[in-house]
Amino acid sequence: DGGITQSPKYLFRKEGQNVTLSCEQNLNHDAMYWYRQDPGQGLRLIYYSQIVNDFQKGDIAEGYSVSREKKESFPLTVTSAQKNPTAFYLCASSRAVSGANVLTFGAGSRLTVL
């Protein structure tokens, strides 16, 4: 079945450590996204990528980095510069076409900084 796989589902890290969250899709989608969700809040866009080797900052990119070396993969690194990294992280993908552009989401990764 086609879909998006995020790993790990749960992750704990100490302050000052970088951590990388994996996102892989087999939907042949061109666009991929990373969102952050805090308790009781909606989703906020961190980064998005329309095509391989290209990505754009979203609304809250500070303290995060991404890469898009392959169409299927869009890993997110939470750096030590991110002041409050404890959150639920969601990866999504979509076809890069005009008109309706439905997002497909992964199951999410929950990061806790100790």
Added chain:
Amino acid sequence: DAKTTQPTSMDCAEGRAANLPCNHSTISGNEYVYWYRQIHSQGPQYIIHGLKNNETNEMASLIITEDRKSSTLILPHATLRDTAVYYCIVRSPPGTYKYIFGTGTRLKVLA
């Protein structure tokens, strides 16, 4: 930028229709309205989307006003498994990859 406004929470009796409103008065002419739902600690699940006409699929119906400033998601026979947070989202600026998520409506289906 466009934004959406939804009630914070709603209750619905099991077996009854759940009607979830959304205001998107600043939506651009060619942009779709999308509805998703999120069950606790899971990724959002796509429900339905529409542009101008009313839409129906196996999960729900979507009623869009003629002026496109608001829409209503209808779950015709709500079940306990429909308890979730429902998001109405639009893209803004138009034609970009930026989807605007608000805080959604927390729907509680009561037995």
